[in-house]
Amino acid sequence: MTAPRIVVLAHGEPPPAALLKRAVRGASAFLCTDGAYGFARSLGLKPGWVVGDLDSLDPSEPLLPGVRVLLDPDPGASDLEKTLRLVAKGRFLGRLGGLEVWVLGAMGGRLDHTLANLQVAERFSGTLRLALADGSGTARLVRGRASFRARRGETVSLFPVGKAALRTRGLRYPLRGEPLEPGSRGLSNRASGRRFSVEVRGTAWLVRSAPPWA
Secondary structure, three states, X not given: OOOOEEEEEOOOOOXXXXXXXXXXXXXXXXXXXXXXXXXXXXXXXXXXXXXXXXXXXXXXXXXOOOOEEEEXXXXXXXXXXXXXXXXXXXXXXXXXXXXXXXXXXXXXXXXXXXXXXXXXXXXXXXXXXXXXXXXXXXXXXEEEEEEEEOOOOOEEEEEEOOOOEEEEEXXXXXXXXXXXXXXXXXXXXXXXXXXXXXXXXXEEEEEEOOOOOO
16 A cells, blocks of 8 residues: 655756656646746646745636645745645644645755755654655655665665765665765765665765665
8 A cells, every 4th residue: 555645846947747647647636836836737737736935926827626726925935845734733634744845846946946955855744754856856855764665777866964874785885874965975976776675873865876665
């Protein structure tokens, strides 16, 4: 049985259409920040909710019947942060146990927006099981031990958030529990088989050349 998931489309660089459609298929809820609604609609996708201050919603493109608007005028938070805040409060599916949140469209576009979205993801990673995805792969924050299916030879990169020590199995260039300093040492590792595991003391970004459902 697959875990329930919420798909959030943010207003950054639009993801490939096939990636978004595959992510939305079978999702328990599909949300858009207000600026992303037009792209979803252009693909024939209908979100259940549009969230934000509505300043980026095109007035010439009326909402489809049944799409609900959650207005949040908070000037101190981005529309993605407002959306994840509601998800973390159980606004859409109630209990969060086992829930996965896939965020697409959070990267690219303005550099400051990309950096803000990464920090928002770090902020909510203790509450939500988040994965950021675009056409090049998936990024998620890992604490403790986690195991993943893999394609042999797929690219796997690891980046510490602050101080972190990492141990890996199933990667071509193993880490053996030593501290991983911020920088490029964790860049472009490779899966040596069909499964790999990561054990993190602290928090680290795991970036894979694979979609979120891999």
